[in-house]
Amino acid sequence: MTISRSDDVRRSNQRVILTAVRSRNPISRTELRTVTGLSAATVTAITGELLENGLLVEAEQKGNGDAANAPIGVSRRGRPQVSLALNPEAANVAAIILTLNRVSVAVVDYSGNVIADMSRSVDSQTLGREEIVQCLADILVSALAKSTAAERPLRQITVAVQGVSDAEGTKIQWSPIISHRDLEIANGLEKKFNAPVKVTNDATMISAALRELEPKRYGQSFAAILLAHGIGMGLYLRGQTFGGIWSSATEFGHMCYIPNGALCRCGRHGCIEAYAGDYGIWRAATGGDPKVMPTRNIDISVLSDLAERAKQGDKRASKAFEDAGAALGHGLRNLFALLDPFPVAFVGSGAIAFDLMEPMIRRSLGLRNIGLSHSDAELYSRIDDLHLTQMGALVTALADCDKTVQSCREPVNFEQANAG
């Protein structure tokens, strides 16, 4: 519980305005007034400040008869509204995604246009501690070098990684795709690029992207479950990203499905991931020993082959997918018992076989006898995990950028009022 001051009000309302502009870019002052509920006077004051700071620009007049501006019928009468838009030139932000053996980066301007984009394969498992940070820095430098808009200041960097970062977003506590623990990431990059860096979990970024893409479908509470080299989860609860207490991750994949069951990569037995992770499915489908970790890296083509075989009638393969579904359903049942039911999106290579798993997921989810029913669980699937991760990381970076922008006190103030 912290005390408030008068200017906290301004900060808060400024943020409301900024996110309203972001969601409807461009938007007129009048629309802002109705959307936010602030008075016209306040909208003028706040947008005036933002224009002066260069975060917003006035869009060129589009003529009053413009259909877009005239919601209902008439070719409007009075003074036309002038649209305000995010100023692309205000800043750039970057997202760096570290996945198994691949690092990719995207840079967008302040209004969200992609201005650079790059991807590179690396041997993430064998890189040394410093090499990893170096590698992330290198690719960002290269990407920026290719862009003409790169001289705009970089104001925020989000690093999304498959694994667990600390709650502060400075380091990777553990990740299946690198061989180090407690790997400090943020400091090095912050110094190099002179911008705030936040290290976070890829599944969480996916949930951010889904929320951006389909807010209606996913609502205030939902989960994105990433079925890839491991199983991750991004949780949104009551409109807020929900990480762990100490870390950024909610380790859905490492909830226990069968006590003393199949060996999981985490070293314990019976985790959901040991049955529903790509290696778990492959192990089961190829008759591997459940007490031994497969060494092979399973990519999406292997998984889709397996799915194909299952559909052709391969008993072992289809059993593997069913078991995976059962494990996932079991986990969801527990999750729903704990937090109440919510929509779930399955994302990533594993989602390619969602149709094979769904019946068992639903079966194992079962009905709920107390509280809300599970029978109509909303389950969705999509495969484009990298795309979503990137998008989520960019959206998050922009939101963080908005936050930092407003916390920095008035950078310039010659000539306060000077319009004509």
Add this chain to the structure above:
Amino acid sequence: MTISRSDDVRRSNQRVILTAVRSRNPISRTELRTVTGLSAATVTAITGELLENGLLVEAEQKGNGDAANAPIGVSRRGRPQVSLALNPEAANVAAIILTLNRVSVAVVDYSGNVIADMSRSVDSQTLGREEIVQCLADILVSALAKSTAAERPLRQITVAVQGVSDAEGTKIQWSPIISHRDLEIANGLEKKFNAPVKVTNDATMISAALRELEPKRYGQSFAAILLAHGIGMGLYLRGQTFGGIWSSATEFGHMCYIPNGALCRCGRHGCIEAYAGDYGIWRAATGGDPKVMPTRNIDISVLSDLAERAKQGDKRASKAFEDAGAALGHGLRNLFALLDPFPVAFVGSGAIAFDLMEPMIRRSLGLRNIGLSHSDAELYSRIDDLHLTQMGALVTALADCDKTVQSCREPVNFEQANAG
């Protein structure tokens, strides 16, 4: 994201002051200044308003040499601080606890002194819908009738019930101790007593009490697991009560331990409660069929008999407690995977045998290989569940009362500034 106004600042700071007074009752303005970080001027303004409203009173002078007021040595020099205290007369709040076959109530004044207290046995399972509400109302009326301080206005009622209430706190969605679903509670009581009513979960109230009693031990994130006729959980995460999304409850007891395992009261199989709930332990210890629900009500004496037998070497009994521990540990492992480890208090009649269960809880919790270690899990136990529930409900009622008090606009405002 909502917009702020200037007076939101006052409201927020007023609340800061009020909770500071509550936690240190009585407290001087100077102490308030240092504790909250507000300026002396603001403290004067806010406390002035609260004094005028009758929420606070100035304590009588205690003399300046008073040791309590002079933190370090000296018999202080200057103007003495004057202590402000919550005005007991400002209001009363009540807590009504509905447990298996018993309903109890406590009323405290605004400063937290108990002014009435009553308990009554009822046959909760057979009461009709209206009878239940009537019964809660009756006992509160009787308790108030006995008290001399009852004419003070009742400003808040918290109803704590073993079971699931909706997120708004108006009704009981489901409870093992009554035979109805979606039982509307709040409306009836609100009309009868003309005070806001909040229906909540008993385990959540226990967590509120623990937080009040031992804030150091439990910190910002912890769980209270109530081992009674069923198994409930109250979760505090990052300093906030965490209920479900739609309901008030996090149903720890109905997470699945063994797929298709023992029959649970909820109608499904293999829930943690089916092994670690009182009836589950009793069923296992007496060799009952795990697929059949025991009809007997297990009270604490039965449980302590079983524990005694286990300690005497009764194999079946000690196995029952071990299985219960395994089930609880399994659930905690999943919870910790999801949310990261935190301290856990086991409360209620089941905690009487905590020593018999703890080894298996820890064994089944195991070590954690990713993220934080589980090996040093902080587990505590205490048996006085009813006492804690009551205390938590009262604390919650007082906090809610503070909230409503401040949302009511200035009741009087003749003569704004009028000191001399």
Add this chain to the structure above:
DNA sequence: CCCATTATTTCGAGGGTCGAAAAAAATAGT
């Protein structure tokens, strides 16, 4: 070219917090 209409800006009013100065209320010392 003037009017009706809609969008924005300007201008107090009213409410908040803060720091500095003033007032209050004790104690210490002579």
Add this chain to the structure above:
DNA sequence: ACTATTTTTTTCGACCCTCGAAATAATGGG
């Protein structure tokens, strides 16, 4: 007894912020 010193509270003016009302700006329609 009385003054100086010390510490707590209150008062006062400066500065922020939002809001409603009035003023100003910018169009389309006659």
